[in-house]
Amino acid sequence: MVRPSRERLNQLARELLDALARSQAVILLKDREVVRQAMAHALTDELRREEEREENARKRIAAMARHAPKHGTPEYEELFRKFVEEEYLREGLDT
Numbered sequence: 001m002v003r004p005s006r007e008r009l010n011q012l013a014r015e016l017l018d019a020l021a022r023s024q025a026v027i028l029l030k031d032r033e034v035v036r037q038a039m040a041h042a043l044t045d046e047l048r049r050e051e052e053r054e055e056n057a058r059k060r061i062a063a064m065a066r067h068a069p070k071h072g073t074p075e076y077e078e079l080f081r082k083f084v085e086e087e088y089l090r091e092g093l094d095t
Contacts (some may be wrong), residue, residue: 003047014038049091057083 004012013036020026028035060083061068061076069075088094 003051006044009047010036010040012043023053023084027071035080054080056087 016039017032017036021028021032030038057080061079069079
């Protein structure tokens with residue numbers, strides 16, 4: 001996974017905040033900058049957790065008792081997706 005730059009995450013947070021601010025269903029209870037920073041922090045944290053999930057899946061594949069499939073093969077990709085999904089479920093999240 002290619003990790004977005006800090007600037008890109010801040011830009012995404014600004015765009016999300018602008019979209020929410022335009023919505024009549026959302027009332028900001030904090031200053032826009034505080035909300036933007038919280039959103040950027042949440043995006044950064046989620047990307048970090050996603051990287052951890054993927055690393056855990058790669059480690060599980062590498063530690064398989066039988067010969068692990070080669071990286072990039074359809075069997076590897078299927079196992080990888082399955083293990084990442086299990087990581088989400090372990091955290092109580094739906095994929």
